Amino acid sequence: MAPDGPGRPVIVLRHPARAVRLKTALEGAGFTPFALPLTDTELPGDTAAVHCELAALARGAYSWLVVTSGNTVQALELIARDGGTTLADVVRAGRAQVVAVGSATAELLGGVGVDVVLVPDDESATGILAVFPRGTGDVLLPQSDLAPEDLRAGLARLGWSVRRVEAYRTVASPADPERRVPGVEETGARPPLLDVPAALELLSGTARPIVVFTAPSAVRHFRARLTGGPADVGPGTFAAVAIGRTTAAALRAEGWGPAATAADPTPEGIAAAVRDAAARTITTDYRPNGDRS
CATH class of the missing domain: 3.40.50.10090 (Rossmann fold)
Structure with missing residues (x-):
């Protein structure tokens, strides 16, 4: 048309x-x-919380890593490298399973060496909740500072203990060049x-x-x-x-x-x-x- x-x-x-x-x-x-x-994206003013959760992920503290955007992948990789490692090494060390919100995010994760086991057809929080298994254990949910609570709450209703951490911030364009998360x-x-x-x-x-x-x-x-x-x-x-x-x-x-x-x-x-x-x-x-x- x-x-x-x-x-x-x-x-x-x-x-x-x-x-x-x-x-x-x-x-x-x-x-x-x-x-x-x-809008643009920046790393949090203090990345200590993300470093802490990546260390916990590497120790095997989390059963799942839930990734909801390409910006999250970019931010986690930057922060992991700042700590002397990579996101792929962190995930492999802790043996967490990884879910990506959609095919583009899954492709980006694959590009940095992270294997994805679950990608919903409906590329949204609702789609993730529709395919995510019920269970117990811990889930790491790195997101934007502006992300709504629906995914965290939905995962909790499925029985999981969810740790949400701010991986990046959405700011007015242009971002601070020293903190900018490259798209x-x-x-x-x-x-x-x-x-x-x-x-x-x-x-x-x-x-x-x-x-x-x-x-x-x-x-x-x-x-x-x-x-x-x-x-x-x-x-x-x-x-x-x-x-x-x-x-x-x-x-x-x-x-x-x-x-x-x-x-x-x-x-x-x-x-x-x-x-x-x-x-x-x-x-x-x-x-x-x-x-x-």
């Missing part, structure tokens, strides 16, 4: 280096993608980078862009940095697409009911949601040179 305006702009709230595959999928569907990174960069042509003024100009035009919200934190930063100003950016100036159910809930809490929610967070799943959003919303034609005649 083609968008309702030729080359309708799509603003992805992600760094361009992490949106290469999504750019390809969106362009293949007839859209014009842009990247607007509003996973994709090879290929990147989408054009927007800054906030350029995004405001695009959002204030007649094209009514589609905005892809990649996390609840992206919703909050979009509200803080792009709304309420002279440009009067609001839900009538864009169509929202959520990368998943949690992000969709954050959008609804702001009064921005998403036009579509991706069934899965892959480039293909997001592009399909963008197509659905385009079919449900009206816009004028968009041409990158500004000619709308």
Whole structure:
């Protein structure tokens, strides 16, 4: 299904280096993608707690390591290396089983030498809980400072003793270079980078862009940095697409009911949601040179 305006702009709230595959999928569907990174990731101000839990993991204190994002993999590897080891060596020493939230996270874990035994089809906390076994013992759950409590609580209901530790923090972009957790960069042509003024100009035009919200934190930063100003950016100036159910809930809490929610967070799943959003919303034609005649 083609968008309702030729080359309708799509603003992805992600760094361009992490949106290469999504750019390809969106362009293949007839859209014009842009990247607007509003958030970044940093190591915690004090990594002592993570060092402590990695040491416990290496001693065999945990039966499971639950990994919910690529950022978690990157952060744990950085902290492990700071302690003179690697995440793979820690996991092998302690013989914990590892679950990854989805295929991309599992691939990243494999890339640093960590074997994954469980990956849910539904790439979400709900998906993990649907396939995670009941049992007793200890589970290590490293997450963002902003991660909701639903996964920890769900694992506890399955009988496990869960130790949640802050592996990284979500901050406004750009992060402190000395504490930044590097994202996973994709090879290929990147989408054009927007800054906030350029995004405001695009959002204030007649094209009514589609905005892809990649996390609840992206919703909050979009509200803080792009709304309420002279440009009067609001839900009538864009169509929202959520990368998943949690992000969709954050959008609804702001009064921005998403036009579509991706069934899965892959480039293909997001592009399909963008197509659905385009079919449900009206816009004028968009041409990158500004000619709308």
